[in-house]
Amino acid sequence: MCKRNNSSLFFTCSLIECIGRKLRQRRSAVVATIGRKEVERVYQYADVLHCEPLEKVAEDTIGDCKLQPGNFDNVKDCRYTVPDVWTIGKVYARLIEDLSEEDNVIETLFAVYGSWLNDVLSDYNEVAYFQPREYLAESFRAGDLLEAKNEGICPRFLPVRQMCAFCSAQECEDNEKANHNHRPCRGSRRRQTGSILRRTTVRRCKECEKAAGRKSIQRL
Numbered sequence: 001m002c003k004r005n006n007s008s009l010f011f012t013c014s015l016i017e018c019i020g021r022k023l024r025q026r027r028s029a030v031v032a033t034i035g036r037k038e039v040e041r042v043y044q045y046a047d048v049l050h051c052e053p054l055e056k057v058a059e060d061t062i063g064d065c066k067l068q069p070g071n072f073d074n075v076k077d078c079r080y081t082v083p084d085v086w087t088i089g090k091v092y093a094r095l096i097e098d099l100s101e102e103d104n105v106i107e108t109l110f111a112v113y114g115s116w117l118n119d120v121l122s123d124y125n126e127v128a129y130f131q132p133r134e135y136l137a138e139s140f141r142a143g144d145l146l147e148a149k150n151e152g153i154c155p156r157f158l159p160v161r162q163m164c165a166f167c168s169a170q171e172c173e174d175n176e177k178a179n180h181n182h183r184p185c186r187g188s189r190r191r192q193t194g195s196i197l198r199r200t201t202v203r204r205c206k207e208c209e210k211a212a213g214r215k216s217i218q219r220l
Contacts (some may be wrong), residue, residue, distance in 0.1 A: 004105040006097055008046035014089025015049075016113070018058040021085065021089070025070040027122060031113040034065050040106055053087065076122040091121060091129045091136075098137040111117060115140065 019034075022029045038061070042049065049057050061067070075082050078151065092112065100108035112118065117140050120128045128136070128145075139145050 004097070004100060004102050005043075005046070006093065008043050009105060009109075010093040011046040011050050012039065012043045012094040014054060015057060015061065017085045017088045017092070018054050019062060019067065020072075021075055022055075022058055023062065023069045024073045025067070026072045026118075028113050028118050029070065029072075029109060033067055034061065036106065036110070037064055039109065043106065067117070074122050078116060082124060082126065083129060083212070085183055088121070088129060091133075094133045094137050095140065098133055099140060112140070116143070120145070128155055136147055183193050 014032075016027055016030050018028045019025070023030070025033075033186070042057075095117075096105060096108050096112055098102070099112065117128075118125065121136075135146065
């Protein structure tokens with residue numbers, strides 16, 4: 001039984017993601033093949049293992065556990081900028097943090113990677129990994145992606161296909177809060193993609209349009 005250590009959890013999830021990309025395996029298959037004993041070992045000694053490059057730890061784990069390559073290549077299938085290993089590791093780590101108790105982190109890790117939500121997060125052509133951590137945790141508990149209006153969630157917690165990229169990423173113009181803690185958003189946002197800072201423009205959600213409209217009126 002392992003007590004929760006958020007830094008170790010972050011490293012463990014990032015390692016799983018790295019192995020999955022190297023072997024072109026689904027992350028659920030990686031976790032199942034590695035097994036509980038090895039996952040616990042990585043988790044417990046993460047503070048030592050992180051002193052080496054993540055790729056080397058991944059190769060050592062692949063050799064020790066005799067993992068075989070597959071044909072699931074979500075990196076190649078991605079039509080947009082591919083999130084790095086650490087970004088996806090953080091998404092999984094935060095989700096497990098929000099769902100686990102202090103002493104059942106490994107059980108929760110296996111439950112998350114073996115769930116329907118793992119397939120959603122592995123599709124980089126969707127934007128599930130951009131969703132707020134609260135939304136992902138509540139969706140996991142509900143067994144499906146939540147509808148914002150029907151579930152009484154703050155408007156910025158929108159379903160994956162309807163999300164507003166500004167407010168879901170919490171990159172808003174200021175710290176003013178309106179409409180159930182919904183903050184007005186800019187007409188475009190900056191997103192860090194590796195070492196490149198790229199500017200993209202996407203549509204606002206309805207709440208952002210309303211907030212932006214009120215703000216422009218106030219400035220007249």
